[in-house]
Amino acid sequence: MYITPTLNDSEPTSKPRAIAVLTSGGDCPGMNPAIRGVVRAALHKGIKVFGVQRGYSGLIIGDMQEMDSSSVSNIVQRGGTFLKSDRCPAFKDPAVRYQAAEVLKEKGIDAVVVIGGDGSLTGAHLLTSENDIRVIGLPGTIDNDIYGTDLTIGFDTAVNTAVEAIDRIRDTALSHESLFLVEVMGRNSGFIATHVGIACGAEMIIIPEYELQIDAICFQLVNNRLQGKSSSGIIVVAEGPKPGVTTNIAKQLNQQELDPKVCILGHIQRGGSPSGHDRVLASCLGTSAVDYLCAGYNDVMIGVQNGKIKETPLHQIIENNKQLDNQLFERALMLHK
Numbered sequence: 041m042y043i044t045p046t047l048n049d050s051e052p053t054s055k056p057r058a059i060a061v062l063t064s065g066g067d068c069p070g071m072n073p074a075i076r077g078v079v080r081a082a083l084h085k086g087i088k089v090f091g092v093q094r095g096y097s098g099l100i101i102g103d104m105q106e107m108d109s110s111s112v113s114n115i116v117q118r119g120g121t122f123l124k125s126d127r128c129p130a131f132k133d134p135a136v137r138y139q140a141a142e143v144l145k146e147k148g149i150d151a152v153v154v155i156g157g158d159g160s161l162t163g164a165h166l167l168t169s170e171n172d173i174r175v176i177g178l179p180g181t182i183d184n185d186i187y188g189t190d191l192t193i194g195f196d197t198a199v200n201t202a203v204e205a206i207d208r209i210r211d212t213a214l215s216h217e218s219l220f221l222v223e224v225m226g227r228n229s230g231f232i233a234t235h236v237g238i239a240c241g242a243e244m245i246i247i248p249e250y251e252l253q254i255d256a257i258c259f260q261l262v263n264n265r266l267q268g269k270s271s272s273g274i275i276v277v278a279e280g281p282k283p284g285v286t287t288n289i290a291k292q293l294n295q296q297e298l299d300p301k302v303c304i305l306g307h308i309q310r311g312g313s314p315s316g317h318d319r320v321l322a323s324c325l326g327t328s329a330v331d332y333l334c335a336g337y338n339d340v341m342i343g344v345q346n347g348k349i350k351e352t353p354l355h356q357i358i359e360n361n362k363q364l365d366n367q368l369f370e371r372a373l374m375l376h377k
């Protein structure tokens with residue numbers, strides 16, 4: 041349960057005439073309940089709401105449909121995004137953003153709710169900075185790497201999915217006394233790896249926030265072997281800037297005859313039914329987005345901070361990197377054998 045702020049929505053000019061909602065960038069579990077939250081809250085307040093297909097790509101060409109309450113029935117439990125998503129490099133062009141704003145104005149839409157990661161929120165900020173369209177961003181990414189919110193929509197589900205997969209790998213690792221390097225997602229950030237590593241009792245966690253010390257890792261693993269400790273184990277590796285880093289680490293461990301097996305979990309972490317936690321978070325953020333619009337807000341992202349729904353200006357979201365809690369990582373190290 042998140043504490044929602046009491047916002048003043050008594051100024052009639054603040055209420056949007058019509059809202060468009062879109063999902064953008066990598067999909068994540070929880071996008072559907074977030075869309076549902078926006079649609080149902082808008083209808084509750086008597087505001088028209090349109091669902092945009094394929095993120096900014098659909099916005100540019102006006103591919104959107106007006107939604108009613110039943111448009112979002114039976115989606116709260118579904119993974120992915122029923123509006124579909126897209127990475128849209130064309131939206132980096134101001135002329136293309138102008139075109140999108142004109143499409144919205146033609147349809148009488150004056151506000152957009154964008155659900156996505158940092159690239160998508162940057163697009164939202166630029167759209168409103170250059171055009172007379174209001175925007176509210178919601179943090180939707182499994183990576184949890186968005187400033188201004190303790191949690192992003194999809195992170196909890198992705199962590200649970202990876203933990204479930206690694207629990208299975210652990211069975212094989214124990215049976216065959218083998219070492220596994222398991223690569224998890226989280227472009228350039230170690231949130232998923234750290235949480236997953238703690239939750240599945242990993243023997244080691246490798247994340248981009250800390251320099252990779254391959255010699256120290258080899259030394260420890262060889263030493264464990266010499267001391268007769270079980271050679272079975274799980275090392276969770278964050279993918280870093282691009283997937284596949286684990287294959288290189290495995291090559292280096294092989295030089296010491298450690299013979300690790302590599303498992304890259306990949307997109308399995310992005311799919312699946314959202315966890316109960318993600319459904320509640322997404323529903324609170326989706327409905328709050330409409331509250332904030334009706335209270336006159338623009339150019340902010342709505343997130344959660346210390347259990348409370350809180351807005352942060354989008355330019356701050358773009359300018360700041362969310363830092364991994366060092367204490368959490370230190371705690372993970374404490375838990376290693």
Ligand code: F6P
Pocket residue numbers: 066157181182183225226227279310
């Ligand atoms: O940002 C979400 C994410 O799933 C990252 O963890 C991953 O690096 C990236 O998207 C993969 O993107 P794509 O599916 O476009 O290859």
